[in-house]
Amino acid sequence: MLMPAGSSDLYEKRKGVYPKAVDGFYRRLKWAIMAVTLAIYWVTPWLRWDRGPYAPDQAVLVDLAHRRFYMFAIEIWPHEFYYVAGLLIMAGIGLFLVTSAVGRAWCGYACPQTVWTDLYQHVERFTDGDRNAQIRLAKAPWSAAKIARRLAKWSIWLGIAFATGGAWIFYFADAPRLSHDFWAGSAAPVAYATVAVLTATTLLLGGFMREQVCIYMCPWPRIQTAMLDEKSLVVTYKDWRGEQRGSVKKAQAKPDLFGDCIDCNQCVAVCPTGIDIREGAQVGCITCALCIDACDKVMAQVGRPRGLIDYCTQEDAEAEKQGAAPRPVLKTLLRPRTLAYAAVWLSIGAAMLFALGARTRIDIAAQQDRNPIFVRLSDGAIRNAYMVKVRNMEARPRPVTVAVEGLPGAMLWTDAMPREQAAATVTATVPADSVAKLRLFIAAPAPGPQRQDFAFTVRATDREGGGDREPARFERP
Numbered sequence: 001m002l003m004p005a006g007s008s009d010l011y012e013k014r015k016g017v018y019p020k021a022v023d024g025f026y027r028r029l030k031w032a033i034m035a036v037t038l039a040i041y042w043v044t045p046w047l048r049w050d051r052g053p054y055a056p057d058q059a060v061l062v063d064l065a066h067r068r069f070y071m072f073a074i075e076i077w078p079h080e081f082y083y084v085a086g087l088l089i090m091a092g093i094g095l096f097l098v099t100s101a102v103g104r105a106w107c108g109y110a111c112p113q114t115v116w117t118d119l120y121q122h123v124e125r126f127t128d129g130d131r132n133a134q135i136r137l138a139k140a141p142w143s144a145a146k147i148a149r150r151l152a153k154w155s156i157w158l159g160i161a162f163a164t165g166g167a168w169i170f171y172f173a174d175a176p177r178l179s180h181d182f183w184a185g186s187a188a189p190v191a192y193a194t195v196a197v198l199t200a201t202t203l204l205l206g207g208f209m210r211e212q213v214c215i216y217m218c219p220w221p222r223i224q225t226a227m228l229d230e231k232s233l234v235v236t237y238k239d240w241r242g243e244q245r246g247s248v249k250k251a252q253a254k255p256d257l258f259g260d261c262i263d264c265n266q267c268v269a270v271c272p273t274g275i276d277i278r279e280g281a282q283v284g285c286i287t288c289a290l291c292i293d294a295c296d297k298v299m300a301q302v303g304r305p306r307g308l309i310d311y312c313t314q315e316d317a318e319a320e321k322q323g324a325a326p327r328p329v330l331k332t333l334l335r336p337r338t339l340a341y342a343a344v345w346l347s348i349g350a351a352m353l354f355a356l357g358a359r360t361r362i363d364i365a366a367q368q369d370r371n372p373i374f375v376r377l378s379d380g381a382i383r384n385a386y387m388v389k390v391r392n393m394e395a396r397p398r399p400v401t402v403a404v405e406g407l408p409g410a411m412l413w414t415d416a417m418p419r420e421q422a423a424a425t426v427t428a429t430v431p432a433d434s435v436a437k438l439r440l441f442i443a444a445p446a447p448g449p450q451r452q453d454f455a456f457t458v459r460a461t462d463r464e465g466g467g468d469r470e471p472a473r474f475e476r477p
């Protein structure tokens with residue numbers, strides 16, 4: 001139906017959120033997680049890891065040009081991408097585990113949107129003051145002082161956004177060299193474009209959009225509603241204890257009528273998404289628990305027990321309503337569903353560790369020439385030709401021996417040597433971190449099956465050894 005112009009707004013205008021500073025256990029936990037996550041993000045590309053002279057010494061590097069992923073002692077080649085897929089699956093199951101145990105803890109503590117928004121809000125308190133000062137400044141007409149504060153805030157925000165976008169590109173190239181090239185103006189255009197895009201999105205999402213990303217843009221809150229159940233820990237206002245709300249004075253006058261909530265609004269004032277948890281569970285609650293800190297402080301001031309707002313499962317909330325004592329949090333975490341997620345997560349992790357430990361660093365592949373399929377030599381023997389690829393995944397050259405199994409009397413030589421030097425094996429040195437291609441000829445006695453299955457083998461002849469095997473076929477007239 002068409003709406004007459006100006007008759008009604010289809011979308012509610014955003015109400016400004018000015019979260020008040022708060023101190024307490026969960027706030028300090030958030031500081032610690034913020035410090036660790038930001039330090040990991042900014043410091044990681046600068047960590048070095050010695051892999052010898054043939055490989056980069058950056059501890060974590062996504063080397064797109066050479067199609068390698070380095071992570072400390074682990075080097076992943078393109079054909080090993082399943083390890084990355086395994087890591088992504090583990091991350092997904094880890095999120096399921098965390099959500100079923102402690103609700104939206106990821107959103108409240110470790111999500112980049114939360115961490116950067118928290119940082120930006122802290123900068124805002126530094127430039128504009130706490131909640132009340134921010135509200136006054138937002139309502140004040142533009143003046144030299146307001147412009148100065150806004151410029152100071154936006155400049156610091158921009159600096160953080162630039163540092164965020166700038167750090168990202170260092171994961172994809174040698175950080176010290178790229179940093180030098182970047183400031184010298186000689187880095188690749190894509191580096192400048194990436195930094196520009198990430199600077200803009202960080203500033204926009206963390207500085208200006210903030211809670212709107214969590215409430216309207218991110219799909220994760222909706223997905224989580226399917227994962228939460230009555231045994232998941234969520235931030236809960238214990239209405240059976242708090243209602244009816246009333247001031248301390250009113251409660252003193254009529255103690256039977258009023259609950260513990262003194263309606264001070266501190267839980268709303270500190271909320272980074274601007275919601276009132278007393279209205280019940282809602283998609284805007286990222287489970288940051290700052291309202292718990294705020295309310296616990298109020299309860300301490302008025303001499304009432306802490307935990308009017310607290311982490312609590314729906315099941316425990318119902319039991320507490322009936323008079324049961326609060327259950328220790330640890331007991332709510334250990335239940336079949338979380339243990340099953342943990343078991344799957346650990347099993348995948350253990351399988352990946354085992355596979356990483358057992359993987360061969362030398363492998364071989366072979367493709368037979370089809371034209372001609374075989375050649376009869378002057379001495380009557382039959383010759384087949386193959387393109388053999390030996391892959392060395394170590395960051396150092398490795399001597400190898402290529403041989404065949406299941407082809408009696410076979411003699412091998414390459415196109416770089418005369419047939420007179422043919423032998424039962426061929427030796428080569430495969431350069432570090434690369435694939436050596438050998439055009440290999442095999443001569444075998446003419447009597448034999450028209451199609452004979454055999455296998456190429458490759459074995460590293462250095463101290464570490466290791467090898468691989470590749471099935472192939474020898475063809476006769």
Ligand code: SF4
Nearest residue numbers: 261262264265267295
């Ligand atoms: S902080 Fe606690 S006491 Fe104050 S309004 Fe919120 S729930 Fe009530």
Ligand code: SF4
Nearest residue numbers: 271285286288289291
């Ligand atoms: S209601 Fe409480 S836990 Fe939820 S987002 Fe607001 S402050 Fe954080």
